[in-house]
Amino acid sequence: MDYNWDWGVFLRSTGIGDEIYLDWFVAGLGWTVAVALAGWIFALLLGSLLGVLRTLPNRWLSGLATAYVELFRNVPLLVQLFIWYFLVPDLLPEPLELWFKQDLSPATSAYLSVVVCLGLFTAARVCEQVRTGIQALPRGQTAAALALGLRTGQIYRQVLLPQAFRIIIPPLTSEFLNIFKNSSVASLIGLMELLAQTKQTAEFSAHLFEAFTLATLIYFTLNMSLMLVMRRIEKKVAVPGLIAGGK
Amino acid sequence: MRIASCLLGSALAVALSSGPVVAAEELSGTLKKIKDTGTITLGHRDASIPFSYLGGTSREPIGYSHDLQLKVVEALKQQLGLPELKVRYTLVTSQSRIPLVQNGTVDLECGSTTNNVERQQQVAFSVGIFEVGTRLLTKKTSGIQNFADLKGKNVVTTAGTTSERLLRSMNVEKQMGMSIIAAKDHGESFLMLESGRAAAFMMDDALLYGEMAKARKPDDWAVVGTPQSFEIYACMLRKGDPAFKKAVDDALIATYRSGEINAIYDKWFLQPIPPKGLNLNFPMSDELKKLIEVPTDKSAEEM
Numbered sequence: 001m002d003y004n005w006d007w008g009v010f011l012r013s014t015g016i017g018d019e020i021y022l023d024w025f026v027a028g029l030g031w032t033v034a035v036a037l038a039g040w041i042f043a044l045l046l047g048s049l050l051g052v053l054r055t056l057p058n059r060w061l062s063g064l065a066t067a068y069v070e071l072f073r074n075v076p077l078l079v080q081l082f083i084w085y086f087l088v089p090d091l092l093p094e095p096l097e098l099w100f101k102q103d104l105s106p107a108t109s110a111y112l113s114v115v116v117c118l119g120l121f122t123a124a125r126v127c128e129q130v131r132t133g134i135q136a137l138p139r140g141q142t143a144a145a146l147a148l149g150l151r152t153g154q155i156y157r158q159v160l161l162p163q164a165f166r167i168i169i170p171p172l173t174s175e176f177l178n179i180f181k182n183s184s185v186a187s188l189i190g191l192m193e194l195l196a197q198t199k200q201t202a203e204f205s206a207h208l209f210e211a212f213t214l215a216t217l218i219y220f221t222l223n224m225s226l227m228l229v230m231r232r233i234e235k236k237v238a239v240p241g242l243i244a245g246g247k
Numbered sequence: 248m249r250i251a252s253c254l255l256g257s258a259l260a261v262a263l264s265s266g267p268v269v270a271a272e273e274l275s276g277t278l279k280k281i282k283d284t285g286t287i288t289l290g291h292r293d294a295s296i297p298f299s300y301l302g303g304t305s306r307e308p309i310g311y312s313h314d315l316q317l318k319v320v321e322a323l324k325q326q327l328g329l330p331e332l333k334v335r336y337t338l339v340t341s342q343s344r345i346p347l348v349q350n351g352t353v354d355l356e357c358g359s360t361t362n363n364v365e366r367q368q369q370v371a372f373s374v375g376i377f378e379v380g381t382r383l384l385t386k387k388t389s390g391i392q393n394f395a396d397l398k399g400k401n402v403v404t405t406a407g408t409t410s411e412r413l414l415r416s417m418n419v420e421k422q423m424g425m426s427i428i429a430a431k432d433h434g435e436s437f438l439m440l441e442s443g444r445a446a447a448f449m450m451d452d453a454l455l456y457g458e459m460a461k462a463r464k465p466d467d468w469a470v471v472g473t474p475q476s477f478e479i480y481a482c483m484l485r486k487g488d489p490a491f492k493k494a495v496d497d498a499l500i501a502t503y504r505s506g507e508i509n510a511i512y513d514k515w516f517l518q519p520i521p522p523k524g525l526n527l528n529f530p531m532s533d534e535l536k537k538l539i540e541v542p543t544d545k546s547a548e549e550m
Contacts, residue, residue, distance in 0.1 A: 001351070003369065015416065016412060016416045017419040086442070101444045106445075200411070204407065206363075206366045206369045208345060208346060
């Protein structure tokens with residue numbers, strides 16, 4: 001294939017001010033991390049709450065959490081993003097709508113939409129993992145805690161959740177990495193995160209393969225480092241004898 | 248099937264090789280590939296109205312650039328003595344078009360691709376087929392008359408276009424304090440404008456007329472401002488294939504010389520077009536008239 005490779009392209013001027021293409025990738029990485037971390041905090045809090053709700057004996061509360069999971073897990077992420085970005089603001093009361101669309105900078109309103117969207121979407125997945133973590137524990141523990149006179153809140157806080165979270169660190173890690181990868185949908189509503197900057201570099205410089213190779217390396221390195229961090233955390237918090245595996 | 252059509256192609260080629268039109272010299276590159284396979288693969292877009300888009304009654308693309316592409320196919324049939332030349336269509340996007348031309352999937356792409364110096368490192372361009380100016384689409388009541396009125400406003404443009412680059416440079420150099428939104432395609436850019444997120448939409452004027460014609464109330468909108476740059480659209484083909492490039496250029500130039508170009512222009516810019524029967528009402532610019540009179544394969548920056 002007749003392609004003109006040039007790895008020096010990243011150090012070349014973009015023609016805008018005195019930026020070089022590498023600056024775009026750095027700025028993009030910043031947005032990707034900002035979107036993913038904010039979305040993750042949101043997802044972890046909401047997902048844990050929903051996960052607990054799903055395991056409660058109250059049929060209404062667990063039904064509510066189940067409905068949430070089914071709704072958010074079964075609608076494509078991109079469709080959800082377009083709903084949050086294009087549809088929801090139009091349904092707001094007019095002063096709020098104008099504030100969102102015109103007073104906020106376009107980057108901020110896109111950022112808010114994508115954080116809400118990713119947070120809600122990932123919360124559904126976190127919820128399922130918290131639920132399975134809780135259900136993986138022997139039922140006898142709940143019974144024993146009840147026999148000791150602990151109330152429901154205490155049972156979750158002091159018996160079930162500390163163990164459940166330890167068990168689900170590996171699958172949670174993969175959700176954590178997923179949110180970084182999923183944050184690339186933000187490029188479709190004009191937020192200049194890593195993928196958007198990559199596409200822009202490809203378009204402006206006509207060096208598509210170099211741009212996407214660099215983006216691949218950045219995503220890969222980012223996710224590998226996050227995985228290693230999570231593995232350390234898993235080891236650090238491990239309670240000997242609680243769960244097998246993980247060395 | 249493939250082999251059959253191949254054999255058919257060669258049989259026809261043999262049958263017709265006594266004709267006067269067949270070039271005597273040895274074919275090479277894309278021309279040889281077309282002759283050997285009896286097939287040419289054309290790249291087209293899905294929503295570059297009215298240049299190359301889907302929306303006619305058949306599943307084949309339609310548009311101004313597409314009609315010119317077909318002129319090239321007609322000329323190739325003559326030149327190669329292949330009256331049964333088969334045409335295959337491949338849909339390309341703004342990201343895929345260059346690699347697909349380079350790796351041989353697409354032989355010729357005519358859509359709304361700007362000829363620029365960066366792209367010339369990767370692909371070759373035919374003589375220009377259209378010339379646009381980059382201008383603004385805005386609500387008639389917005390009070391925006393020109394680029395200077397954009398200070399401190401939200402402005403949308405389509406990601407990866409020359410307009411985006413110009414807009415960002417303008418923002419830095421003239422400290423205009425604009426917030427620039429880069430939407431993923433022209434349709435989404437217009438949605439940002441229509442939904443009040445942006446005060447103006449900067450893009451190639453012909454495409455702005457296309458978006459305006461699609462609007463719910465076309466009369467609410469106006470194209471304003473002095474063009475910030477001119478861009479020449481051209482067909483893309485593989486680099487280092489002078490024989491094929493000449494065939495494409497000759498076919499386009501012949502269409503210009505014979506005046507057929509005017510009919511094609513009228514059909515897409517001054518008459519109702521599919522799918523909604525809209526009329527873009529976009530008279531031929533002086534720049535395009537000049538381009539047709541003096542065809543060039545240079546980019547606008549090089550002129």
